[in-house]
Amino acid sequence: MTTRIKIKFLLKNLLRGVLYAAVIAVAYLLFKTYIIEENQQVWIERFYSQPLLIYLIYIGSEVFFGLFPPEFFMLWAFHKGDTLHYFLNLAFFAGVSYGAGYLAFLIGRYLRRVIIFRYMSRRFFSHYWPLFRKYGSVLIIAAALTPLPWAAISMLVGTTEYPMKRFISFAFFRILRFALYGYIVFQTHQF
Incomplete structure (x- = not known):
């Protein structure tokens, strides 16, 4: 497969990521305008006063x-x-996400030896197997940068003989x- 086709795949998924981010931004602005501002005190008490709960939800979501x-x-x-706390949280979120992907990769390595998993993987990974066979490393990069399911792709890669260091x-x-999206979130909320 040519490099051109792989780059086209990556760019197409990056464009999807930008569109995905735009949809999230619009949904957030609507939510903020019509729901949060109406009941600001309730939202602050529920979510901003319990950071441990938010961190646990995030870790669970990434895993x-x-x-x-x-x-x-x-x-x-x-x-x-x-600003300092924002960037520290951003670093924490990035580290957890990276770690969750690595954990999923290791789980995939273990599960590839389990016979029942081979049958289950046909059902859960059926959409991504052809993409991995076709694009290989580019799929890992696309999943890392875009809304493709990072943990699922990492587990799929782990079930193959893909080198761990790569x-x-x-x-x-x-x-x-996380650096790019975090910068965008930071810049767009400065006004």
């Missing part, structure tokens, strides 16, 4: 296939404190995603 978009947690972190190096693109 269990990204139930909630990380951008929601970035928005929460922005409103939680000052996975770890490509997984660092996940940190880049």
